[in-house]
Amino acid sequence: MALKVIGFDADDTLWVNENYFREAEDAFCELLSDFLPKEEVMKILFDIEMKNLEIYGFGIKGFMLSMTETVVEIAGEKATHEMFAKVLSLGKEMLNKPVELLDEVENILNELKDRYRIILVTKGDLLDQQRKLEKSQLEKFFHHVEVMSNKHERDYQKLIKHLDVKPEEFLMIGNSLKSDILPVVKIGAKAIYVPYEITWQHEAVSKDEDHGVGYQQVESLSEVLNYL
Amino acid sequence: MALKVIGFDADDTLWVNENYFREAEDAFCELLSDFLPKEEVMKILFDIEMKNLEIYGFGIKGFMLSMTETVVEIAGEKATHEMFAKVLSLGKEMLNKPVELLDEVENILNELKDRYRIILVTKGDLLDQQRKLEKSQLEKFFHHVEVMSNKHERDYQKLIKHLDVKPEEFLMIGNSLKSDILPVVKIGAKAIYVPYEITWQHEAVSKDEDHGVGYQQVESLSEVLNYL
Numbered sequence: 001m002a003l004k005v006i007g008f009d010a011d012d013t014l015w016v017n018e019n020y021f022r023e024a025e026d027a028f029c030e031l032l033s034d035f036l037p038k039e040e041v042m043k044i045l046f047d048i049e050m051k052n053l054e055i056y057g058f059g060i061k062g063f064m065l066s067m068t069e070t071v072v073e074i075a076g077e078k079a080t081h082e083m084f085a086k087v088l089s090l091g092k093e094m095l096n097k098p099v100e101l102l103d104e105v106e107n108i109l110n111e112l113k114d115r116y117r118i119i120l121v122t123k124g125d126l127l128d129q130q131r132k133l134e135k136s137q138l139e140k141f142f143h144h145v146e147v148m149s150n151k152h153e154r155d156y157q158k159l160i161k162h163l164d165v166k167p168e169e170f171l172m173i174g175n176s177l178k179s180d181i182l183p184v185v186k187i188g189a190k191a192i193y194v195p196y197e198i199t200w201q202h203e204a205v206s207k208d209e210d211h212g213v214g215y216q217q218v219e220s221l222s223e224v225l226n227y228l
Numbered sequence: 229m230a231l232k233v234i235g236f237d238a239d240d241t242l243w244v245n246e247n248y249f250r251e252a253e254d255a256f257c258e259l260l261s262d263f264l265p266k267e268e269v270m271k272i273l274f275d276i277e278m279k280n281l282e283i284y285g286f287g288i289k290g291f292m293l294s295m296t297e298t299v300v301e302i303a304g305e306k307a308t309h310e311m312f313a314k315v316l317s318l319g320k321e322m323l324n325k326p327v328e329l330l331d332e333v334e335n336i337l338n339e340l341k342d343r344y345r346i347i348l349v350t351k352g353d354l355l356d357q358q359r360k361l362e363k364s365q366l367e368k369f370f371h372h373v374e375v376m377s378n379k380h381e382r383d384y385q386k387l388i389k390h391l392d393v394k395p396e397e398f399l400m401i402g403n404s405l406k407s408d409i410l411p412v413v414k415i416g417a418k419a420i421y422v423p424y425e426i427t428w429q430h431e432a433v434s435k436d437e438d439h440g441v442g443y444q445q446v447e448s449l450s451e452v453l454n455y456l
Contacts, residue, residue, distance in 0.1 A: 019288070020387040049307075055320060055321075055323045055324065056289060056355075057353070057354070057356075058354035060286070061284060061289040061290060061293060062289060064293055065292055065316065065319070067292065068312060068316060069313075069316055071309070071312070072309045072312055072316070073311045075309065076309055077308070077309055079308075079309040079312070080307075081299075081300045081303065081304055081305055081307040084296060084300055084312055085300045087387070088293065088296060088300070091293070092283060095283045095284075096283065125353075125354070126285070126353070126354045126375060126376075126377045127284075127285035128297055130286075130377055147354060149354050149355040159273060173254075175414055217348060228327070
């Protein structure tokens, strides 16, 4: 069955993202360093993020709200208004970051755009993802942009139905085994895994979940051209 | 030209929304009542919301972050961690509200669903709107659900292109002149305005913008059936 549609993940596949979260987390831990060491602040923040994930979803605004909650939890009555102001400014700084494309992204999209329908498949805040796409100047390459609140099997099934293609005609390329690769393989579609230098803890998968079969893994995005 | 697609706005057209914001604002003003009277708190909060609208977009998470910023601004060093905790709990309560359908919504959608392609056209947080749609049990009526980060003319133009219909074949029904009616009329599509009992200040339009022409106005949603 010939491939018709290629879906690209955005964050950490086409452009830098996770690094900005790590920088913000470092500054956040510093803010609370009088109360707890970094590892403990990180653990509490992550637990609060996970607890809130169902109601906030992915993205920077939810991250800001979880940092706010972490200040309340850790600093308690010693929390100052400056701490909360700092959380807001860390988040706003993230929302205003320029978009830094990863190596070769434009060349690769340019190479593929006339041979396949290329779409962008990302999760997170709708507005934030649209803004990044605009800043990236990559919009012209994409036939369709799908911002999903999650990337589970049923979300990909809906997407494929909407695109009016069969699973075997769809290929997903991304840096998250959990979100871009395993659910896609499970519904019978194709996937190429391009690991990024850092992975958010939430996106990590265990050996039980990933048997390394059913998808290709490459070292860098430009290698995907060898398979297309 | 025969009508093919009907777009329904969601918040305050199909279900209650603005009332929950008003309740939260009342509680928020109460929280800061030792510092400033209600009208002044509301004015500062609104100004902060408007300043942040471009980066946060519409929705409850942005509202929570703007309330947080308002506490910092108004209470300053007298701000307590309880105030910030209260803002978080007010927002989470909103995110967990049940969906309360407006009168006759199910009957009306049921009446129209076989005669037109019915779609949901809403702005705000993707996850929150999806959750409300799920809770509403109205998903079965909609051919397509479009969550937009904004409802400007260009957004409706994109939507119509995506739906593959001509402007004259599209009708939008909603409670906001600014978001659901005027931009739709401007691109040559049809619109029916169903005012809701309360309107968010941001959605208000001046006499200069609205000449009352180019759309129908009805008293209640069930009256739209007279035109279809």
